[in-house]
Amino acid sequence: MDGLLFYEKSKEANLAQPVLVDTDPGIDDAMAILLALRSPELEVRALTTVHGNADVLQTARNARQILELAERSDIPVAMGAAQPLVRPFAGVVDYVHGANGLGNVSLPAPKMPLVNMPAACFIVEQVMAAPGELTILTLGPLTNLALALHLKPEIAHLVRGVVLMGGAAFCEGNVSPVAEANIYHDPEAARMVFEAPWPLTMVGLDVTKKVVMDKPYLAELQQAGNRFTQFIASIIPCYIAYHNARYQLDGFHVHDPSAVAYLIRPELFRTQEYYVQVETQGSCQGYTVVDRLGLYGQKPNVKVCVDVDAEGVLTLYKQRLTC
Amino acid sequence: MRRFLIDTDTASDDAVAILMALRTPGIHVEAITTVSGNVPVEQGTKNALNTVELCGADVPVYMGMDRPLLREPSHAYFFHGDDGMGGLQLPPPKRQPERLHAVDAIINTIISAPGEITLVTLGPLTNVAVALRKAPHIARQVREVYVMGGAANTVGNITPAAEYNIWCDPEAAHIVFHSGMPIVMVGWEHCCGQAVLNDEEMAYVRSLDTPYAHYTLDINRQALKACKEWLGLDGLALPDPVAMSVAIDRTICTSLGRYYVDVETASELTRGMTVVDELRVTNREPNIEVCKAIDIARWKETLYRTLR
Numbered sequence: 001m002d003g004l005l006f007y008e009k010s011k012e013a014n015l016a017q018p019v020l021v022d023t024d025p026g027i028d029d030a031m032a033i034l035l036a037l038r039s040p041e042l043e044v045r046a047l048t049t050v051h052g053n054a055d056v057l058q059t060a061r062n063a064r065q066i067l068e069l070a071e072r073s074d075i076p077v078a079m080g081a082a083q084p085l086v087r088p089f090a091g092v093v094d095y096v097h098g099a100n101g102l103g104n105v106s107l108p109a110p111k112m113p114l115v116n117m118p119a120a121c122f123i124v125e126q127v128m129a130a131p132g133e134l135t136i137l138t139l140g141p142l143t144n145l146a147l148a149l150h151l152k153p154e155i156a157h158l159v160r161g162v163v164l165m166g167g168a169a170f171c172e173g174n175v176s177p178v179a180e181a182n183i184y185h186d187p188e189a190a191r192m193v194f195e196a197p198w199p200l201t202m203v204g205l206d207v208t209k210k211v212v213m214d215k216p217y218l219a220e221l222q223q224a225g226n227r228f229t230q231f232i233a234s235i236i237p238c239y240i241a242y243h244n245a246r247y248q249l250d251g252f253h254v255h256d257p258s259a260v261a262y263l264i265r266p267e268l269f270r271t272q273e274y275y276v277q278v279e280t281q282g283s284c285q286g287y288t289v290v291d292r293l294g295l296y297g298q299k300p301n302v303k304v305c306v307d308v309d310a311e312g313v314l315t316l317y318k319q320r321l322t323c
Numbered sequence: 324m325r326r327f328l329i330d331t332d333t334a335s336d337d338a339v340a341i342l343m344a345l346r347t348p349g350i351h352v353e354a355i356t357t358v359s360g361n362v363p364v365e366q367g368t369k370n371a372l373n374t375v376e377l378c379g380a381d382v383p384v385y386m387g388m389d390r391p392l393l394r395e396p397s398h399a400y401f402f403h404g405d406d407g408m409g410g411l412q413l414p415p416p417k418r419q420p421e422r423l424h425a426v427d428a429i430i431n432t433i434i435s436a437p438g439e440i441t442l443v444t445l446g447p448l449t450n451v452a453v454a455l456r457k458a459p460h461i462a463r464q465v466r467e468v469y470v471m472g473g474a475a476n477t478v479g480n481i482t483p484a485a486e487y488n489i490w491c492d493p494e495a496a497h498i499v500f501h502s503g504m505p506i507v508m509v510g511w512e513h514c515c516g517q518a519v520l521n522d523e524e525m526a527y528v529r530s531l532d533t534p535y536a537h538y539t540l541d542i543n544r545q546a547l548k549a550c551k552e553w554l555g556l557d558g559l560a561l562p563d564p565v566a567m568s569v570a571i572d573r574t575i576c577t578s579l580g581r582y583y584v585d586v587e588t589a590s591e592l593t594r595g596m597t598v599v600d601e602l603r604v605t606n607r608e609p610n611i612e613v614c615k616a617i618d619i620a621r622w623k624e625t626l627y628r629t630l631r
Contacts, residue, residue, distance in 0.1 A: 170477065177600040246602070277483075282589035283598050284484065291483040293554060 016043035017160075018133050019263065020126050022080070022119070023256075024052025024140030025062040027097050027239045031317075032139055032165075032256035033063070034228050037070050038320045041264045045134065046126055047077045048119035051089050052140035052185060054101030056082040058092075059140075062101050064110035069231055073112040080119025081143035084186035093181075096242045103235035120147035127155040137263060138164040138193075139256040141182050146189035149196055156196040165259035166190070167204035167288035169274070169304050176286065180205050183278060184286030191278040194288075200302050202276070203259040204288065207269060207308040211258050214251035217314060224322035232321070254313065261313045262305065268316070270307040273300035326439050327352045327570070328432050330387075330425070331563075332360025332446030332488075333370035334399065334407030335542040339626075340445055340471075340563035341371060342535055345378040346629040347571050353440065354432050355384045356425035360446035360491055361399045362407035364389045367446075370407050372416035377538055384418075387425025387450040391492035399487060401553075404545035411542055429454040430461055437464040442504075443570045444470050445563040447488050452495035455502045462503040471566030472496065473584075473597030474510045475613050480554065482594070486511040489586060490595030497586040500597075500611060507576070508584065508597065509566035509614045518565060518619050519550065519558035528630060536630040561626070568625040569614060575622050578615040583607035 019042050023029045036042050047067070049059040060079035067075055083089040098104040115122050123144060127134055136159055138145060145162070148155060166182035167190075173179040183190045194200065213221075222233040236252070243252040262269050275298040279287040290304060327344050329352060331337045344352050355375065357368045368386045375382050390396045404410035421428070429450060433440050442465050444451060451468075454461060472488035473496075479485040489496045500506065520528065525547075528536045543559055550556040569576045583600040587593045599613055 172599075172601045173604070174602070176604060177598045177602070178596075277592055279484075279590060279593045282587050282593060283585050284587050284590065284593035284596055287484070287593060287596075289483045289592055290478075292478045293480070293483070295479075295481070295483060 015041070017041060017135055017263065018043045018045045018130060019135045019137050020046045020048065020123060022048045022050060022136060022138040022140065022144050023063060024050050024054065024059045025066060026053035026059070026101055026139065026256065027103055027235050028254065028256040029053065029139045030062070030066050030102060030235060031232055032260045033066050034070060035257050035260045035317055035320055037072055039264050044075055046075060046122065048080050048123055048144050049077065050080045050119065050140045050144050051082055052182070053097045054092050055089060056080065058101050060114060061110055064112050065107040068110055068112060069107070069227065076115045077112070078115035078117060078119040078122035081147060084141060084143055085146060085188045087186070090185050096239065098238045103238045105234045119144040120151055123148040124152045124155055127158050131158045133160055135160045135263065136162045137259060138162065139259065141186040142189040142193045143186045146192040149192055156198040159198050161199040161201065162193070163201045163203060163259055163263060165203050165208065165256050167202045169202070169204055169206050169288060169290045169306065171206050171209065174205060178284050179286030183288060187278055187280040187286045191280055194276055194278050194301060201262065201271070202288070202302050202304045203262050204305065207305045208255040208258045209253045210308050211254035211310045211313045212249065212251050213254055213314065218251065221318055221321060226322070228321050257317055258308065258313055261316055265312065265316055268309040268312040269305045271303045272306050274302055274304050275300050276302040276304065325350050325441055326436060328354050328429065328440050328442045330356045330358060330429065330442065330444045330446065330450050331367065331371060332358050332362065333367040333374065334361035334403035335409055335546045336561045336563040337361070337445045338370055338374040338408065338542055339539050339561060340567035341374045342378055343564055343567045343571065343626060343629040345375065345380045345382070346535065350571065352382045354428050355382055356387050356428050356450055357384065358387045358425065358446045358450045359389050359391070359396050360488065361403050363396070363398065366407055368420050369416055372418055372420065373413050376416055376418065377534060383421045385423055385425040385428035386420045388453060391447060391449055392452065392494045394492060397491060402546055402549045408542040409544040409546065425450045426453045426457060430458045433461045433465050434458065438466055441466050441570060442468045443567060444468065444472070445566065447491040448495040448499045449492045452498040455498055465504055468504045468506045469566055469570040470506055470508050471563050473508050474512050475597065475599045475615065477510070477512045479596070480511050484593040485595035489597055493586050493588045493595040496595065497588050500584055500586055507569065507612045507614060509569050510597070511562050513614060513617050514560040514562040514565045515556060518617065518622060519556050519560045521558035524623065525559060528627070531630050533630060539630060564626055565617065565622055568622040569617065571625060575618050575625065576614040577618050580613050580615055581609040582611060582613050583609050584611040584613065
C-alpha cells in the first residue's frame with residue numbers, strides 16, 4: 001500500500017496515534033518533526049518547545065517555521081522552559097546546530113501565534129483533554145515534562161506513553177564520556193521523568209548512533225527535490241561538519257528522527273525492560289544507569305531500545321519524505 | 324627476571340592470581356601486600372600466606388590498611404564465602420606476616436629497585452594511595468602498574484555503574500589514577516562472556532589433578548555459585564587471574580587505548596565508576612592505558628600452564 005493511500009485509510013479508520021512533541025529544534029528535531037507530519041500513523045496534536053539546542057525563544061520560532069514550511073500552522077505551538085529546573089541555560093550549541101539551531105539558515109519570520117500559556121500547562125491541558133490517548137514524544141531536555149508532572153502528577157497515569165530521545169544505556173555518551181546531551185542538560189528533570197509511573201521508552205544513543213545518514217543517502221534524499229528535502233539539504237551542512245570533526249563520519253547520526261521512527265514502526269527496534277536511574281551529580285551527571293544485572297531488585301521502569309534495524313529506519317525516512 | 328609486587332585483598336580469585344605469578348618462570352614476586360576488601364585484612368593475609376605455602380614459596384607477606392580511606396569496609400562474603408576461600412576453612416598458615424606495614428613495604432620495594440618493579444593490584448587501592456601520599460615519587464619509580472579494577476563505561480558488578488575494587492575505596496582509586504603512575508587498567512568486563520571457565524574447562528582443570536588445580540576450583544566454589552546464580556554468567560569468572568595473565572604477558576591484551584579516566588567519588592549512584600573518555604570529549608590528557616580486549620584462548624592457556 002503506498003503512503004498516501006495508507007494515509008487516507010488510516011484517517012478514515014481513525015488509526016492515527018495522537019502525539020504531542022516536546023522539542024528544541026535543532027536540525028535533527030526539524031527532520032524528526034517533518035517525518036512525524038508526513039506519517040499517517042501519527043496525528044501531531046501539538047508542539048511544545050524547550051531550551052536545548054538553542055535558547056527557548058529561538059526554538060519556539062524554529063518550531064513554528066517548520067510547521068509553516070509544512071503548511072501545518074493549524075498545529076498549536078506552546079513555548080516552554082527557558083532553562084533547566086535548577087541550573088542555568090547551558091548556552092546555544094552552535095557548533096552542532098548553528099547559531100539559530102537550524103544550521104544558520106534564515107527562514108521568514110513565523111506568522112502563526114504561540115499558544116497563550118506555558119508549555120508545561122499546555123501539556124497538562126492536552127493530556128487531560130484526551131485521557132489515555134496521547135503519546136508524548138520528547139526530543140530535547142525534559143524540563144517541560146518535569147514541570148508538567150509538578151503541576152499535575154496524575155498525567156503520569158493519563159498518557160498512553162512517553163517516548164524520549166535521550167540517554168545512553170550501554171555505550172559512551174556524546175556530551176560527556178557517559179552522558180547523552182538531552183539528559184545531561186537537565187538531569188534533575190530527567191530523574192523526575194524516569195521516576196514517574198508512566199510507560200516510558202528510551203530511544204538513546206545505543207540505537208540512534210547505529211542509524212547513519214551518509215553522503216550518498218543524503219544525495220538521494222535531495223534528488224527528490226521537494227521543499228522538505230530541499231529544506232533538509234539546506235540546514236544539514238554544519239551538522240555534517242560537526243560529525244565529521246568529532247566522529248570522522250561522512251554524514252551524521254540520526255537521533256531525533258529515530259525516535260519518531262520508533263513510534264511509527266516499533267518493530268524496527270529491539271527493546272529490553274530495565275530499572276534505570278539518572279545520575280544528577282558528579283562526573284557522571286546525566287548518565288542513565290541501567291541495572292542490567294538486576295542488582296537492585298527493582299521493577300523495570302523503562303523500556304530501553306537496545307538495537308535497531310538501521311536500514312529499515314533509513315528506508316522509512318526516505319519513503320516518507322520523498323513520496 | 325621480572326620483579327612483581329602484588330597488592331591484594333586475598334580471596335578466592337586473588338589466590339589463583341598469586342599462584343599464577345608464583346608459578347610463572349621468569350617472574351620473581353618480591354612481596355605481597357594485603358588490604359581490606361573481599362575479606363577483612365587479617366583474613367586476606369591468612370589466605371595469601373596459605374597460597375604462598377601451597378606454592379612452597381618464601382615471599383614475604385605484609386599486612387596493610389584495614390579499611391578504605393573514608394568509606395566503611397564492605398566485604399564480599401556472599402561472593403567468596405565467609406573465609407573468602409569458598410568456606411573451605413583452611414588450616415592456619417605456618418608463617419606469619421612480616422612486621423613492616425604494607426604501605427612501607429610498597430614504598431621500600433619500589434624505591435630499592437627504581438624502574439624495575441611491576442606492581443599488580445588485585446583489590447581496593449587503599450595501600451597504594453597511602454603509599455603515594457607518603458612517597459609521591461614512587462609514581463615515577465615503579466616500572467608499570469596493572470590494576471584489576473573498574474569497568475570501562477560498561478556494566479558494573481557491585482552496582483550497575485561500578486566494579487567492586489574501585490567502588491570499595493573510590494577516593495583511593497582517584498588518588499592512584501591521578502598519580503602519574505603508568506597504569507594499565509584491566510576492567511571487570513574482561514573476565515565475563517567467553518572468558519569465564521565453563522563446565523567443560525573446569526572439568527579440564529580438575530583433570531590436571533595437581534594441588535594447584537584442585538585448590539583453584541575448591542576455593543572458588545562459592546564464587547562459581549555466585550557467578551551462575553547471581554550474575555547470570557556461564558561459568559566461573561576470574562577477574563584477578565585475567566589481570567594477572569595480562570601482567571605476565573602484556574600481549575594477551577589485544578587492544579589497548581590511552582584515555583583520560585576519572586573515578587567518581589561525589590555521588591552514591593555512580594560511586595566508583597571509572598569514567599573513560601573514549602571520545603575525548605573532556606580534552607584532558609590521557610592518564611591510563613585501558614585494556615579493551617583480551618585474547619581469551621591465551622589467557623586460559625596462561626592459567627592452565629601454571630596449574631599443571
